[in-house]
Amino acid sequence: MNIHFIAIGGSAMHNLALALHKKGYTITGSDDAIFEPSKSRLEAKGLLPKEFGWFTNNINSNLDAIILGMHAKPDNPELLKAQELGLKIYSYPEFLYEQSKDKTRVVIGGSHGKTTITSMILHVMNYHEIAVDYMVGAQLEGFDTMVHLTSENEFIVLEGDEYLSSPIDRRPKFHLYKPNIALLSGIAWDHINVFPTYENYVKQFSIFVNSLTNGGIMVYNEEDAEVKKVVEQATSSIKKYPYSTPNFKIVDGITFINTSFGEMPLEFFGKHNLQNMVGAKWICLHMGVGEDEFYEAISSFKGASKRLEKIAENNNSVVFKDFAHSPSKVKATTTAVKNQYSNRKLLACLELHTYSSLNTEFLKEYKGALNSADTAVVFYSPKALEIKRLEKISEEQIKNAFEQDDLIVYTNATEFKEFLFTQNFENSVLLLMSSGNYGGLDFTKFKDLM
Missing domain, CATH: 3.40.50.720 (NAD(P)-binding Rossmann-like Domain)
Structure with missing residues (x-):
């Protein structure tokens, strides 16, 4: 072709x-x-x-x-x-469907966690040398590209994004895949430039659930009230498999879960990531991988690129960067890091970078998102507001939205960098959350501080 x-x-x-x-x-x-x-x-x-x-x-x-x-x-x-x-003009998801019409399509959807869950599944498959086609939103260790397509593989694993398909096709991408097996991790309002109301946003997930093939398998996070409601109200003929957070404990900064092997340490942490792991386990079971085989493989999973990625560490300090930017992701990530390192000071920094996060109406969704941090910082660029043609935002508006009086706000990239690199990181954790780069922050420099 x-x-x-x-x-x-x-x-x-x-x-x-x-x-x-x-x-x-x-x-x-x-x-x-x-x-x-x-x-x-x-x-x-x-x-x-x-x-x-x-x-x-x-x-x-x-x-x-x-x-x-x-x-x-x-x-x-x-x-x-x-x-x-x-x-013939295809959108990206339309063409992926054309390439996978004769395969078993596994689609991972949700406002948050879908990249990590897809990455976990692919890690397990790769570990056991089970060849599958895939499309994932992050570069993975051991994989050359984020997309792999063949004629012979039985399964294709697709990260199901709810954003629009193309400039001339305004349907969400995950509406076009028609999954045989699907997962829904969570629903938290996002992309308000496309879905102006919460109800309209949730409706897209209802359409996704009802887009499964007849008799399809739906794995879902029953701890998310909106997900539970959407799946349980589905009118299509599907099989439903709920999952929830497994029992775990944290010892000396390491998370352990109970398995048939006994207590097993994990390379990743956070309640949200443990939920992601259980969701990934259910999907792998439906793809023919046994529970013991799943745990054997997942024990070496270090995380998807830019998802709680450890970029520097010494004996008493550690620096993470994370793609988190929506309110639910910011809150889950900040809480997870504080719980994992409860005896250390947490400096959590968030860049408001996306259309939604810079929208004055949407800002209130960030209420309490950084409360778990000992020191919380928000950075945003007034230039980004101009580019996106949004209303100006004041420091006072940011503090009121987060409902955090001691919140530190920076709008100048140079001043923000000076603040960061003059901090004492003794017995501390630095968490940098953004889908941008804080106006040109060189993340490699943190290795020199450790």
């Missing part, structure tokens, strides 16, 4: 391009800007566009399909040319 990618440089898009290239397809692509690591990875396979921009001569009737990325706009000249020629 000859396939052209409009907006090939995105994290998900370039990984799909690499996977299809490896499968033997002829791939071309375009974008107006491509950054690392996408740029080097595409260049290594000869897939990097010769020049950046949109060029209508890239589009011709010899193409079997167009894959359209979210970065493109509805008036993109290449898209308009493809529509004019009547070419």
